Amino acid sequence: MFAVEVHNLRKEFSRRSLRRRSGKRTPALDGVTFDIARGECVAVLGRNGSGKSTLVRVLSTLILPDGGEARVFGHDVVTDGGAVRRLVNRVSVEASFFKKMSPVENLSYAARFYGLGIRETRERIPEILDRVGFPRSRRDARMETLSRGTQQKVALARALLTSPVLLLLDEPTTGLDPRSKLEVQEFIRDIREEHDTTILLCTHDMVEAEILAERIGILERGSLLCLGPVEELLERFQAETVEQAFLASTGRSVEDDDENGNEDESEQPLEVTT
Amino acid sequence: MTRAAIAVRHQLIGLLGVVERNAYLVKRYAIWEVTWFVWTVANTLTIVFIAKGVQAAGGTLDVKRETTVLLIGAVIWSYLGILFEILTQTVGWERWEGTIEYTFMAPLSRVVHLLGMGAFALVYGLIRTALLFGVIASFFTLQLGRADFWAAFVVLAIASISFLGVGVMTAVFPLISPEKGTQLGFIAQGMLLVVSGVYYSVSILPGWMQALAKISPATYALRGIRHALLDGAGVGALWGDIWPLLVIGVVSIPLGFAVFHRGEIYAKKHGMLKRSG
Ligand SMILES: Nc1ncnc2c1ncn2[C@@H]1O[C@H](COP(=O)(O)OP(=O)(O)OP(=O)(O)O)[C@@H](O)[C@H]1O
Ligand SMILES: [Mg+2]
Numbered sequence: 001m002f003a004v005e006v007h008n009l010r011k012e013f014s015r016r017s018l019r020r021r022s023g024k025r026t027p028a029l030d031g032v033t034f035d036i037a038r039g040e041c042v043a044v045l046g047r048n049g050s051g052k053s054t055l056v057r058v059l060s061t062l063i064l065p066d067g068g069e070a071r072v073f074g075h076d077v078v079t080d081g082g083a084v085r086r087l088v089n090r091v092s093v094e095a096s097f098f099k100k101m102s103p104v105e106n107l108s109y110a111a112r113f114y115g116l117g118i119r120e121t122r123e124r125i126p127e128i129l130d131r132v133g134f135p136r137s138r139r140d141a142r143m144e145t146l147s148r149g150t151q152q153k154v155a156l157a158r159a160l161l162t163s164p165v166l167l168l169l170d171e172p173t174t175g176l177d178p179r180s181k182l183e184v185q186e187f188i189r190d191i192r193e194e195h196d197t198t199i200l201l202c203t204h205d206m207v208e209a210e211i212l213a214e215r216i217g218i219l220e221r222g223s224l225l226c227l228g229p230v231e232e233l234l235e236r237f238q239a240e241t242v243e244q245a246f247l248a249s250t251g252r253s254v255e256d257d258d259e260n261g262n263e264d265e266s267e268q269p270l271e272v273t274t
Numbered sequence: 275m276t277r278a279a280i281a282v283r284h285q286l287i288g289l290l291g292v293v294e295r296n297a298y299l300v301k302r303y304a305i306w307e308v309t310w311f312v313w314t315v316a317n318t319l320t321i322v323f324i325a326k327g328v329q330a331a332g333g334t335l336d337v338k339r340e341t342t343v344l345l346i347g348a349v350i351w352s353y354l355g356i357l358f359e360i361l362t363q364t365v366g367w368e369r370w371e372g373t374i375e376y377t378f379m380a381p382l383s384r385v386v387h388l389l390g391m392g393a394f395a396l397v398y399g400l401i402r403t404a405l406l407f408g409v410i411a412s413f414f415t416l417q418l419g420r421a422d423f424w425a426a427f428v429v430l431a432i433a434s435i436s437f438l439g440v441g442v443m444t445a446v447f448p449l450i451s452p453e454k455g456t457q458l459g460f461i462a463q464g465m466l467l468v469v470s471g472v473y474y475s476v477s478i479l480p481g482w483m484q485a486l487a488k489i490s491p492a493t494y495a496l497r498g499i500r501h502a503l504l505d506g507a508g509v510g511a512l513w514g515d516i517w518p519l520l521v522i523g524v525v526s527i528p529l530g531f532a533v534f535h536r537g538e539i540y541a542k543k544h545g546m547l548k549r550s551g
Binding site for chain 1: 280283284285287290299373375376377379380381383542543544547
């Protein structure tokens with residue numbers, strides 16, 4: 001059985017435009033199909049707005065797809081969401097905690113939602129915080145007083161505390177300094193060696209994808225252009241580095257991206273994000 | 275342990291987690307809690323003084339009795355406010371902190387999650403309400419000579435089931451509108467109380483409002499509690515108010531969960547839980 005099976009997955013969002021009344025619908029996922037084997041780590045690269053986070057959200061039952069199928073260890077994310085939620089946890093770009101509460105308090109209540117009792121968390125929380133290299137002296141500090149890197153370590157601890165068999169990492173190291181980044185990456189590697197954890201890693205960091213993942217996929221406007229081992233990727237796009245392959249596959253040069261060439265994004269209305 | 279027993283245990287631990295988190299927050303925002311309490315006291319006083327004011331202006335009324343009537347109305351108003359506020363925070367606060375996706379992707383059932391919020395709201399609300407009642411009572415001479423506090427508590431406890439049901443329905447609004455949704459909790463509170471005779475008898479209302487009063491749990495709660503405190507009616511004598519509360523409670527709780535469930539599905543379809551990253 002595959003850890004993740006995704007078949008022809010589709011999701012559209014209507015873009016509520018500030019100008020036009022009827023927002024046009026753009027696909028965030030446009031018929032994505034792939035599998036992840038048990039214990040495997042797959043990295044997904046893709047430009048801003050290519051659908052990476054949407055994929056992660058569908059797999060964690062936070063967004064209902066419009067069509068296609070997604071299964072986590074055989075459980076359908078739509079019809080069997082409860083079973084999926086027990087198996088999955090996630091680390092995303094923002095740490096997301098109750099800012100006035102301490103790391104230990106944040107981890108305690110979050111662990112309860114996964115059925116971990118008081119006795120279990122009393123032992124496991126300090127253990128896990130040690131493992132992710134969280135400084136002992138800051139355990140009872142308020143989250144808002146911690147640096148981003150330190151908060152991200154707590155986010156990793158939160159995900160690991162519940163022993164997920166599928167770990168969804170959505171840009172876990174974006175915005176971290178090089179040292180924190182290395183620490184987090186090393187830690188991710190350690191978990192993989194120790195446990196049988198399957199990982200889906202979405203990232204903008206080509207090196208990270210290369211060192212952590214067995215296979216790399218490139219998502220472009222909701223379509224998975226390719227998915228395979230690094231060598232295959234390089235060969236297919238006649239590239240020497242993953243970055244070159246990425247640029248070749250997304251069909252534009254660096255200058256084309258964002259402001260100029262990315263008409264998708266430039267048409268996007270300002271949205272209030274909370 | 276059987277699988278079912280383990281599952282139940284996990285959900286109970288989850289419920290504990292909800293209460294635990296809220297307790298941390300009360301602790302962290304203790305100063306704000308005190309400030310808010312002072313505001314509630316001031317707000318309640320502005321209403322309870324009215325009876326004396328009417329007399330001073332030449333009106334003839336039983337000041338002691340009317341003051342007690344107003345006090346009960348004001349205290350119930352505040353109690354409902356606390357319940358609805360906490361329940362709308364189920365989504366509102368978590369959206370603000372950004373934790374909502376983590377809570378909604380946890381294997382905690384939504385019913386248990388909401389029950390946890392409800393349990394916390396009840397305990398917290400009852401403590402606050404008892405304190406408020408005590409503080410305000412110290413300003414006035416009240417007609418409580420024959421009061422049956424136990425019967426009043428029983429009515430309030432049973433009414434709380436319906437209040438929670440309505441509160442769960444209002445909790446869905448911040449899911450649909452993060453900016454304005456929490457305010458709809460206040461609207462529900464106001465609508466519920468205005469038809470229920472919060473500071474006056476339902477009989478003075480226009481006919482259509484009296485019709486609405488019949489399906490509002492607050493009507494029976496206010497009438498029952500006033501009867502118990504002013505006239506010393508016991509639980510048996512209050513059956514006429516208790517059974518409608520039970521009926522409304524039995525309907526409103528599942529209805530509340532159903533409404534919230536629909537709202538959650540809608541939010542998940544349209545990517546409204548959170549949009550960033
Ligand atoms: N909740 C939402 N509401 C409306 N549109 C959305 C929502 N989530 C995603 N989208 C749209 O879907 C597309 C894919 O977004 P998504 O967040 O999945 O991209 P991403 O690859 O994670 O981007 P980034 O690298 O910037 O994080 C974008 O066009 C985005 O605007
Ligand atoms: Mg993203």
